[in-house]
Amino acid sequence: MTQPQPDPQSDTQWPRWEVFKQDSEKRPYQAVGSVHAGDPDHALLTARNVFVRRPAAVSLWAVREDHILSATPEEVVSHPDVLDTPGEAGAYHIGVKKSHKRSMTFVDLIATVKAGGPGDALRQAQAQHPDALTWVVFADVAIARTDDDAETVESWFAPARDKTYKQQQYYGVIGKHVGELKREGRMPRRTTQEPHVAGHKVYDHPHDQTSEMLRQRAAEVEVKP
Amino acid sequence: MTQPVNPAKSHIAPDETAEQHAAFEARIERGEKIEAGDWMPAEYRRQLIRMISQHAHSEVVGMLPEGEWIASAPTLKRKTILMAKVQDEAGHGQYLYHAAETLGATREDMIDALLTRRAKYSSIFNYPTMTWADVGMIGWLVDGAAIKNQTMLAGASYGPYSRAMVRICSEETFHHKQGKEMIVLYAQGSAAQREMAQDALNRWWWPALMMLGPHDADSPNTGIMSKWGVKLKTNDEVRQEFINEHAPELLEAGLTIPDPDLHQDEIGNWKHGPINWDEFWAVIKGERGLGQERLATRQAAHDDGAWVREALQAYTNRQRAVAAD
Numbered sequence: 367m368t369q370p371q372p373d374p375q376s377d378t379q380w381p382r383w384e385v386f387k388q389d390s391e392k393r394p395y396q397a398v399g400s401v402h403a404g405d406p407d408h409a410l411l412t413a414r415n416v417f418v419r420r421p422a423a424v425s426l427w428a429v430r431e432d433h434i435l436s437a438t439p440e441e442v443v444s445h446p447d448v449l450d451t452p453g454e455a456g457a458y459h460i461g462v463k464k465s466h467k468r469s470m471t472f473v474d475l476i477a478t479v480k481a482g483g484p485g486d487a488l489r490q491a492q493a494q495h496p497d498a499l500t501w502v503v504f505a506d507v508a509i510a511r512t513d514d515d516a517e518t519v520e521s522w523f524a525p526a527r528d529k530t531y532k533q534q535q536y537y538g539v540i541g542k543h544v545g546e547l548k549r550e551g552r553m554p555r556r557t558t559q560e561p562h563v564a565g566h567k568v569y570d571h572p573h574d575q576t577s578e579m580l581r582q583r584a585a586e587v588e589v590k591p
Numbered sequence: 592m593t594q595p596v597n598p599a600k601s602h603i604a605p606d607e608t609a610e611q612h613a614a615f616e617a618r619i620e621r622g623e624k625i626e627a628g629d630w631m632p633a634e635y636r637r638q639l640i641r642m643i644s645q646h647a648h649s650e651v652v653g654m655l656p657e658g659e660w661i662a663s664a665p666t667l668k669r670k671t672i673l674m675a676k677v678q679d680e681a682g683h684g685q686y687l688y689h690a691a692e693t694l695g696a697t698r699e700d701m702i703d704a705l706l707t708r709r710a711k712y713s714s715i716f717n718y719p720t721m722t723w724a725d726v727g728m729i730g731w732l733v734d735g736a737a738i739k740n741q742t743m744l745a746g747a748s749y750g751p752y753s754r755a756m757v758r759i760c761s762e763e764t765f766h767h768k769q770g771k772e773m774i775v776l777y778a779q780g781s782a783a784q785r786e787m788a789q790d791a792l793n794r795w796w797w798p799a800l801m802m803l804g805p806h807d808a809d810s811p812n813t814g815i816m817s818k819w820g821v822k823l824k825t826n827d828e829v830r831q832e833f834i835n836e837h838a839p840e841l842l843e844a845g846l847t848i849p850d851p852d853l854h855q856d857e858i859g860n861w862k863h864g865p866i867n868w869d870e871f872w873a874v875i876k877g878e879r880g881l882g883q884e885r886l887a888t889r890q891a892a893h894d895d896g897a898w899v900r901e902a903l904q905a906y907t908n909r910q911r912a913v914a915a916d
Contacts, residue, residue, distance in 0.1 A: 379697060379698055379699050380903075380904075380907075382692065399685070399686055399689045399754075399755070399758075400692070402698060404903050404906070404907030405906070408903060408906075416685045416686075417682075419678060419679065419762075420762070436628065438626050438629050440628070441628045444630070463626075463750075466623050466624050468745055468746050468757065471624050471753060471754060499626070500626055529671075529675065531668070531671060531672050531675065531765075531769075532675045532679075532762075532765055533765060534761075534765045534767075534768050537765075537768035537769060537771075537772050
């Protein structure tokens with residue numbers, strides 16, 4: 367890895383684990399971020415708290431950072447010996463980043479190969495996906511994973527599903543001014559296009575909730591504590 | 592041909608070349624995302640660590656003003672919403688610390704920088720939450736302003752930062768909407784509720800405008816980070832977007848915006864009156880606001896959590912010892 371490494375003398379942190387989340391059986395595992403943890407169980411529990419506050423997930427993997435080999439095309443050119451990184455032979459997972467487009471730049475795990483070591487796995491990843499923007503490989507034996515029996519999936523991942531108040535769709539859109547201002551020609555020119563992130567509108571312009579509905583809802587009086 | 596180089600303006604470090612910078616800037620020009628292992632100017636790395644860690648600290652300290660109200664939420668529904676929101680802020684801090692770590696910063700050092708005041712966080716969180724309506728107003732205005740900024744940053748050139756923002760924006764929209772829903776309800780409710788909503792707006796309107804940063808003319812870091820594709824809009828542009836969206840909504844809700852100079856110009860932009868930047872700087876310097884209290888609370892939480900970290904470490908050590916046997 368060519369990332370700058372912290373000074374080991376001053377670093378008393380728990381190791382970092384990269385977290386891969388699978389949203390449904392049909393979706394690939396996706397690199398979502400990392401956690402610090404002392405052991406595999408700790409890593410998975412922390413990963414659940416940080417990355418599965420909302421649906422959906424069916425499985426989590428955590429892989430300690432020193433078990434992961436990753437490279438960008440630029441790195442393979444500047445440090446070609448990365449392709450010779452030694453290690454255990456066995457099954458390796460391959461992840462790639464394929465797009466520079468915002469919200470599509472996450473690394474997805476898309477294949478498993480037999481490899482003589484991490485360098486060989488990286489070489490195979492590069493051969494299979496020459497256009498990828500980042501390759502990530504790690505051995506199957508390095509994965510800490512949640513159990514995939516129904517009970518585990520239920521207890522780890524189902525609770526987030528019922529907490530619909532965490533979803534923006536739970537809140538009606540509020541107000542009616544936009545339509546009125548537009549009709550009167552007083553709506554400010556939009557300075558940007560409607561922002562979308564990960565397929566979701568980042569911001570909804572309020573327009574379709576009537577004042578009557580609002581008055582009714584105000585009747586469910588909430589008082590100052 | 593020699594170009595006159597002003598050393599104060601050059602961002603090329605002694606061990607970097609103009610060619611490296613040109614290739615890097617060409618990548619950004621092409622819309623490529625820079626990843627952790629790629630070559631990048633030392634100044635890009637330094638500025639990103641500064642920005643991302645400040646952003647992470649803001650999420651973490653941002654739990655405090657609203658967290659105070661969890662026990663006093665008026666209904667179970669509002670309480671569950673507020674708990675989920677505060678939990679989200681903790682998660683957002685984690686996403687962002689992770690992004691900064693990919694640049695070589697360590698979690699320990701960043702947390703130490705926050706607790707010892709080497710690092711800043713958004714001064715908006717040093718304002719007190721006086722009434723329950725502040726919780727709603729923070730969601731509507733403070734998170735509304737934050738989303739404007741974060742939507743811009745989701746397009747930033749550094750991959751890990753951009754990805755953290757993509758996740759955060761989609762979750763932050765819930766914070767914004769729950770706050771707006773609450774305030775609109777109160778603004779059209781009983782006299783006491785209306786008064787509480789208006790009072791909250793009176794106190795949060797100006798800090799919300801200030802949190803988007805100094806005017807462009809006074810923002811020293813904007814130049815190079817906009818050239819390097821991190822700050823895609825200026826502070827004043829983001830602030831204008833924020834006001835254009837929120838001013839008509841607040842008026843529609845029946846509230847009065849505490850700015851007698853607020854008006855729409857000929858092309859429809861809502862223009863605000865002069866901002867009291869003395870207050871902004873005084874809060875940042877800790878001369879006003881709750882800076883002391885916020886950091887004391889963070890420090891106490893850090894110290895109170897020590898036994899949990901020690902217990903987890905002891906468990907890890909034991910597991911290792913068992914495995915070694």
